[in-house]
Amino acid sequence: MNAAAARIGEDDLHAFLDGELSPERQAEVTAWLAANPDEAERLAAYRQQIADLHESYDAVAAEPLPPRLVAATQGRAMSGRKLLSAAAALVLLAAGFAGGWWSKDWLLDTSRQGVALAARGVSAHRVFTVEVRHPVEVAADQEAHLVKWLTKRLGARVRAPDLSAMGYRLVGGRLLAEAGTPAAQLMYESADGGRMTIYLRGNNSGEETAFRFVAAGDISAFYWLEESLAYAIVAELPRTELLTVAHEIYRQLEP
Amino acid sequence: MEVEVAVPAAQTDRLALRDLAAALAQLPDDQREMLLLVGLEGFSYREAARITGAPMGTVMSRLSRGRQRLRQVMDGEIAQLRRVK
Numbered sequence: 001m002n003a004a005a006a007r008i009g010e011d012d013l014h015a016f017l018d019g020e021l022s023p024e025r026q027a028e029v030t031a032w033l034a035a036n037p038d039e040a041e042r043l044a045a046y047r048q049q050i051a052d053l054h055e056s057y058d059a060v061a062a063e064p065l066p067p068r069l070v071a072a073t074q075g076r077a078m079s080g081r082k083l084l085s086a087a088a089a090l091v092l093l094a095a096g097f098a099g100g101w102w103s104k105d106w107l108l109d110t111s112r113q114g115v116a117l118a119a120r121g122v123s124a125h126r127v128f129t130v131e132v133r134h135p136v137e138v139a140a141d142q143e144a145h146l147v148k149w150l151t152k153r154l155g156a157r158v159r160a161p162d163l164s165a166m167g168y169r170l171v172g173g174r175l176l177a178e179a180g181t182p183a184a185q186l187m188y189e190s191a192d193g194g195r196m197t198i199y200l201r202g203n204n205s206g207e208e209t210a211f212r213f214v215a216a217g218d219i220s221a222f223y224w225l226e227e228s229l230a231y232a233i234v235a236e237l238p239r240t241e242l243l244t245v246a247h248e249i250y251r252q253l254e255p
Numbered sequence: 256m257e258v259e260v261a262v263p264a265a266q267t268d269r270l271a272l273r274d275l276a277a278a279l280a281q282l283p284d285d286q287r288e289m290l291l292l293v294g295l296e297g298f299s300y301r302e303a304a305r306i307t308g309a310p311m312g313t314v315m316s317r318l319s320r321g322r323q324r325l326r327q328v329m330d331g332e333i334a335q336l337r338r339v340k
Contacts, residue, residue, distance in 0.1 A: 011313075011315045014322070018293055020300055046322045052275050053295040 008032045017046055034181065103163045114230075118223045120178055121199030121232025124185050125219065128174070129195040136172030136187055146173050153182040154202045156228035159250040160186050162200075166245050169197060196235035196245065202229040213239060218255075222246035226244060277330040285309075286321030293318060 008029055015021050016029040017250040033040040128135060138146040143160060150158040155176055160170050176183040176199075183201035190196075209225045220242045223232040231253065233246040277285050285307075292303045293314075309312045 010319050014315060014318050015300070018300065042326075045326050049290075049322060049325055050294040053291070082258075 013043055014046075017043060017050075028137050071171070085152075087232075114209045114212060114223055114225055115232050116244045117199070117201070118212075118221050118232050120183070121223065121234045122214075122219055124176060124183075125195075125197045125234035128185060128187065129197060134140070135195075137174035139172040140170040143170060150175065154184060154200065154229070155182075158184065158200065158204050158229070159253060161249045163188055163245065163248065166248055167191060168245065171195070181231055194236070196233065196237070196242075198249065199232040199234060200229050203228060211246070213243075215239065222250075224250070269304060275329070278325055281328050282321055282324055286317050286324060289317040290321045290325065 012021070012025070012029055016026060019134055021029065033043065068097050138149065140146075147158055147160055150173060160173070163169075167190050169190075171187040172190050173184055173186040176185055179200065183199065186198040186200070188196045190197075203225050205225070207225055207226065208225075211222060211224050214221050214223070219234060220237055220239055221232050221234040222242060223230070225231075231249075233242065233249055235242050235245070237245075279290070282290070288307060289303060292298045292306060293300065296308065300311055300314050303309075305312050307314070309317070
């Protein structure tokens, strides 16, 4: 064992695993591992962890890029793979930031449908709630037309819940595309200008889920899948406040 | 004679996924975040440091502790499942 190899430490092993070493150092670690089977075995276990992560979560990796990552990586080139895959961070990190029993519950949610739905709902919320002049395609003064139109496009009965008792008025809605199929967003606004959106799309997966919560930074969302439609309620509100509104929406939309 | 019990692939996959999710959920937030950024998302250490605002040394120590902890929890989980069965 030469002097350089003798200095191989914990950080080198992880850097080896993550492809962060120079070719020379990589070769030194490889040689060192051959002489240290216990450490090689431990490294193999870590390599398996990474493989398991991919196997479990790559399906949700094709989601839009979370703004936190956009901000962190602005001004530099990212590969297409990273741009795409960074999206999983939105849904996965969300649970991490928030902590608590519900995030554990959410992490245990193996419904890829629900996870993707929440991510798209949050993404659409971020994009359209900042619009001042064109927040919606069809305004609330044409509510009957809006509801009829979205119902036709989504292929399931769309309703705009009346949230005036909760302090929210309907601003209007818009048609969106989700991976080639129609989706929609209904936007509501409170007296102080706070906006809340309902993201919905048809659900023909046959899958139904309970009411679930996810938080991504300052944005919270409740989502659920029912027989014909899937919903995500999104707002920049703490969980408890959004819960009250979401429950009311859930109640009104119950089939 | 060896007797093998056939378990549908989809079922074992689902169990494995739940196992991993449950194990991840038991990790401290900063460690889980690092495992996902580097392990799943493929960000470099430098990128991960920039995203989380943590120094490089912290990125590496969180990775190290997170991977060690995940391994321990996963091993423990498997033992627990066997006991229950």
